[in-house]
Amino acid sequence: DTEVTQTPKHLVMGMTNKKSLKCEQHMGHRAMYWYKQKAKKPPELMFVYSYEKLSINESVPSRFSPECPNSSLLNLHLHALQPEDSALYLCASSFRDRDTGELFFGEGSRLTVL
Amino acid sequence: AQSVSQHNHHVILSEAASLELGCNYSYGGTVNLFWYVQYPGQHLQLLLKYFSGDPLVKGIKGFEAEFIKSKFSFNLRKPSVQWSDTAEYFCAVNARSSGSARQLTFGSGTQLTVLP
Numbered sequence: 001d002t003e004v005t006q007t008p009k010h011l012v013m014g015m016t017n018k019k020s021l022k023c024e025q026h027m028g029h030r031a032m033y034w035y036k037q038k039a040k041k042p043p044e045l046m047f048v049y050s051y052e053k054l055s056i057n058e059s060v061p062s063r064f065s066p067e068c069p070n071s072s073l074l075n076l077h078l079h080a081l082q083p084e085d086s087a088l089y090l091c092a093s094s095f096r097d098r099d100t101g102e103l104f105f106g107e108g109s110r111l112t113v114l
Numbered sequence: 115a116q117s118v119s120q121h122n123h124h125v126i127l128s129e130a131a132s133l134e135l136g137c138n139y140s141y142g143g144t145v146n147l148f149w150y151v152q153y154p155g156q157h158l159q160l161l162l163k164y165f166s167g168d169p170l171v172k173g174i175k176g177f178e179a180e181f182i183k184s185k186f187s188f189n190l191r192k193p194s195v196q197w198s199d200t201a202e203y204f205c206a207v208n209a210r211s212s213g214s215a216r217q218l219t220f221g222s223g224t225q226l227t228v229l230p
Contacts, residue, residue: 040202040223040225041222041223042204042220042221042222042223043158043204043220045217045218048217056217090157090158092218102146102148102160102163102208103208103218105150105157105158105159106157107156107157108157
């Protein structure tokens with residue numbers, strides 16, 4: 001079982017909808033991540049938050065809007081998505097100040113855009 | 115920037131066969147190395163990791179990997195595979211750095227199919 005919890009597990013939305021993906025961890029990690037994974041492909045980094053501040057944005061379209069309300073929560077707000085945005089969205093977290101480099105992944109939110 | 119290569123895209127084995135999946139990375143500095151597994155329809159799970167020390171690391175479910183610094187390799191091995199090992203396997207590299215959040219770079223993945 002993973003200690004990173006993502007909701008919802010499945011989401012179907014139209015191109016005009018606004019929805020949000022949520023991620024929560026209580027391991028005291030101070031870095032949190034959003035990855036996008038298409039079928040049979042490796043995860044691709046989207047955003048990194050470090051100490052609740054956005055530190056990396058991998059040129060993600062503005063229809064994806066991340067938010068880190070506090071050290072335990074990470075949201076991904078979705079608006080005006082395209083069908084090609086359908087994918088598994090993975091949240092991960094890691095210790096910020098320990099030299100382990102290990103990321104802990106959630107189970108993902110499977111998004112379908114109609 | 116670091117990069118990771120997994121040269122085997124799809125490996126098909128019979129049960130009880132031995133497994134070795136290749137992983138090579140390019141980065142001149144010190145790295146942390148990982149193997150993740152993703153079973154059909156499931157999330158990423160950590161198989162094993164290497165940070166320092168003994169270059170032969172053992173993970174869950176009988177998997178092991180050997181870090182060979184001179185070859186920039188971190189190959190995954192299992193002496194005898196089972197049908198339940200059918201999954202996608204990802205090698206990942208995380209370059210050590212100070213003052214920045216971690217970035218994990220994944221290889222393209224290897225689909226392992228084990229025939230009963």
